[in-house]
Amino acid sequence: MLRIGLISDTHGLLRPQAVDFLAGSDFIVHAGDVGNSLILESLAALAPLTVVRGNTDHGAWAERLPYSDCLGAGGLHLYAIHDLSDLPIDALEAQVDVVVHGHSHQPRVETRGDVLYVNPGSAGPRRFRLPIAAGELLIENGRVSARIVDLETGLTL
Numbered sequence: 001m002l003r004i005g006l007i008s009d010t011h012g013l014l015r016p017q018a019v020d021f022l023a024g025s026d027f028i029v030h031a032g033d034v035g036n037s038l039i040l041e042s043l044a045a046l047a048p049l050t051v052v053r054g055n056t057d058h059g060a061w062a063e064r065l066p067y068s069d070c071l072g073a074g075g076l077h078l079y080a081i082h083d084l085s086d087l088p089i090d091a092l093e094a095q096v097d098v099v100v101h102g103h104s105h106q107p108r109v110e111t112r113g114d115v116l117y118v119n120p121g122s123a124g125p126r127r128f129r130l131p132i133a134a135g136e137l138l139i140e141n142g143r144v145s146a147r148i149v150d151l152e153t154g155l156t157l
Contacts, residue, residue: 001138001139001140002026002027002073002074002137002139002140003025003026003136003137003138003139004026004027004028004029004073004078004136004137004139005021005022005025005027005028005029005047005134005135005136006028006029006100006118006134006135006137006146006148007022007028007029007030007031007120007123007135008030008031008032008033008082008101008103008119008121008122008123009031009033009054009102009103009105009121009122009124010030010034010039010122010124011033011034011035011056011122011124012034012039012124013035013123013124013125014039014042014123014124015123015124015132015151017132017151017152018123018134018151019046021134021136021149022043022134023046025046025047025136026047026048026073027048027049027050027071027073028043028046028047028048028049028050029049029050029051029071029078029100030049030050030051030052031052031054031082031100031101031102031103031120032051032052032053032057032065032081032082032083032102033055033057033082033102033103033124034051034057034062034065035056035124037061040061050069050071051065051080052065052066052067052068052069052080052082053066053067053082054083054102054103055103067082067086068081068086068087068088070096073137074139074140074142074144075139076097076098076139076144077094077096077097077098078096078097078098078099079091079094079096079098079099079100080100080101081100081101082101082102082103083101083102083103084103084104084117084119087099087101091112092112092113092114096115097114097115097116097144098115098116098117098118098137098144098146099115099116100118100137101117101118101119102119102120102122103119105121105122105127105128106119106121106130107119107120107121107130107135107148107157108121109135109146109147116146118135118146118148120148121133121135121157131150131157132150133148133149133150133151133157134148134149134151135147135148135149
């Protein structure tokens with residue numbers, strides 16, 4: 001089984017609970033609004049890292065980040081972008097299996113057609129009353145499942 005850790009909207013805060021949750025991932029995807037390069041270094045020390053630039057990522061360290069990225073994992077095609085409203089492709093037509101996104105800070109797992117859309121929520125500073133969360137994709141035999149976890153309680157959302 002392949003485990004892909006999902007994190008987004010850290011906004012400069014990498015919580016120990018997020019590091020613990022992501023430890024053991026085969027890959028990590030950060031869906032933007034990272035906050036600083038130290039977070040990227042910490043995540044890259046855990047597993048190979050794919051990261052996209054969020055709307056608040058600025059400065060020299062952020063300029064090298066793509067606004068979107070594609071990756072293959074476990075025979076599936078994943079697409080990462082920060083703000084889903086900026087998605088430049090038709091995911092179904094492009095044969096994307098999973099779209100990972102952030103921006104809204106609202107954790108969500110949703111299937112549209114044959115495409116799984118996952119927003120792991122925000123693992124950074126709390127916004128409104130939204131949970132502090134991260135997620136994971138589990139891929140086995142060409143099938144994918146997604147789970148989002150409240151990092152404060154450990155409960156699946």
